[in-house]
Amino acid sequence: MSDGDHERTFVMIKPDAFGRGLVGEVISRLEERGLKLVAIKVENMPRERAEEHYSEHEDKPFYDDLVDFITSGPVVPMVWEGQDATRQVRQxxxxxxxxxxxxxxxRGDFALDLGRNVVHAADHEDEGANEREIGIHFDDDELIDYDQHDAEWLYE
Incomplete structure (x- = not known):
């Protein structure tokens, strides 16, 4: 975590957005909002990690479809930091x-289907979701800390 009420939040660009060439668009929107990127990678998610990521839905009928889809192509897991970052991203x-x-x-601009909704973000109403999801996808040494060059223009 950073100082004050800044927090880190987990975001993942899904295979549909990757395949459609929307990675840069999603990242640009988050950057333009003023959020600070502190971790990013491109990968084909291993099935075991996908099952852990979606474990809260394990008993639901759509669980297998979620896991199958998220492992069907490249994803871009990321961690963003900022004031109320989780709520900002969800909005x-x-x-x-x-x-x-x-x-x-x-999603309003780029998605048409519930099963292909472009991006995943940790839920601000789920206490501990960020820590859990960040921990599933990143080791502590993959999260970088640096001074955001425009912070004085973003925060009081």
């Missing part, structure tokens, strides 16, 4: 169901 990506996502949100 920016829009509702889980793209039909309910507002235009101007990432």
């Amino acid at each position: 920016m990506i829009g509702e889980t169901d793209p039909l309910e996502a507002q235009p101007g949100t990432i």
Whole structure:
């Protein structure tokens, strides 16, 4: 964590967005908002990690489809930092169901189908979701700390 009420939040660009060439667009939107990128990688997620990531849905009928999809192509796991970062990101990506996502949100602009909704972000209402998801995808030494060059223009 950083100082004050800054927090780190987990975000992952899903295989559908990767395949459609939307990686740069998603990253740009988060950067332009003022969030600070502290970890990123490109990978084909191992099935075991996907099962751990979605373990809260293990008993639900859509669990196998979630795991199959997230392991179907490259993903871009990331950690972003900023004031109320989790809520900021959730607002920016829009509702889980793209039909309910507002235009101007990432899902509202780029997604049509619930099963292909471009990006995953930790839920701000799920206490501990960020720490759990960051820990699944990144080791502590992969999270970098640096001074954000425009911080004085972003925060009081």
